[in-house]
Amino acid sequence: MKRLISYLLFLIILLTGCQPSTPPEPISKNLIALGTVITITIYDNNFGESLIELCFDEVKRLENLLSVNIENSDVSMLNSQAGISEVRVSTNTMEVIKRGLYYGELSNGNFDITIGPLVNLWAIGSNHAKVPTNDEIQKAFPLISYKKLMINEDNNTVFLPFKGMAIDLGGIAKGYIADRLIHFLSGNGCNSAIVNVGGNVITLGQKPSGDLWKIGVQDPNESRGTYKAVASIEGSLSVVTSGIYERYFIEDGIRYHHILSPYTGFPYENEIAGVTIFSELSTDGDALSTTCFALGLEQALILVESLENIEAVFIDHVGQIHKSSGIGSTIIFETN
DSSP: OHHHHHHHHHHHHHHHHHSOOOOOOOEEEEEEETTEEEEEEEOOTTOOHHHHHHHHHHHHHHHHHHOTTSTTSHHHHHHHTTTTOOEEOOHHHHHHHHHHHHHHHHTTTSSOTTOHHHHHHHOTTSTTOOOOOHHHHHHHGGGOOGGGOEEETTTTEEEOOSTTOOOOOTTTHHHHHHHHHHHHHHHTTOOSEEEEETTEEEEESOOTTOOOEEEEEEOTTSOTTOEEEEEEEOSSOEEEEEETTSSEEEETTEEEESOBOTTTSSBOOSSEEEEEEEESOHHHHHHHHHHHHHHOHHHHHHHHHHSTTOEEEEEETTOOEEEOTTBTTTBEEEEO
16 A cells, blocks of 8 residues: 555656646836836746846946936037037947947938937927927028037047037937847846837847747827737847837827938828837847838838848838738738
8 A cells, every 4th residue: 555655646746747837927127217118027037126127227327328318428418519529428329329320321311310409499209399490490400410420439539510419319229228138138147038118129039938929019000009910029039110109299280200300300201100120139120210211111111121130010101011021931920
């Protein structure tokens, strides 16, 4: 009898050990920074909230360098010294500015980090947003040109040569910060996580469950949180969406969104209502989402197809979806 009981106990232990282990519950925390919500979720059970808190410290450090709304940031110092003197900036700030200049060239100036004077005129996203006068817009034009910005990489200095010039890194900084967070997590040994910096989503590794990452794609013609489709991806990838739904105001029955043209002084008007960029780096996805929105559907698709490891989905004003050639093969895209 004792031998039978021992055998049954051994069998129970053996069968219990063969059961598939339940994936650990993810740990997730939010931070309000950069004028948005930042969410970090860790699926790797070797790490807890302390690693997320270290990530949030890195967000605050970078925000203090790159934000136009913080008085002593690198960006604010640059803008206050426009036409006066060059400013020594951090390595991080220089990296973002250089990447911004690259996309200025790639987009033929449609993406321009010196668009600050126009952003300040429109003030979209603030309580005093308004349509500027034609005279105000005309005065801003000479102050906007990424080609006028001067950098000296030897001593990490940047100079805006004319008083009134102002850089605004809002079209690229969130992507850069998302990349830095993934780099930080990976560098600390984390193998599975997802970071969302105000709509700039980037994944790290695989889900422990083996499931694909599923990321909702905003319907730009509906209120925020209404998804047009779900993108399923495997492994590490950045997904960035921009559109007319993000920041806007309505005046005299006309809706004005926040993606401004340095050529017209007004928000871009074309068939695109929203664009989602899939890329290895969120910095690229951030800048390309604005660039593609600016170029319009036909030219944006040509640009995307010319770039390696970049895919895109466009949603037009009537809700029709347009996809680059890699969507459906490397990325599963399912409409609701």
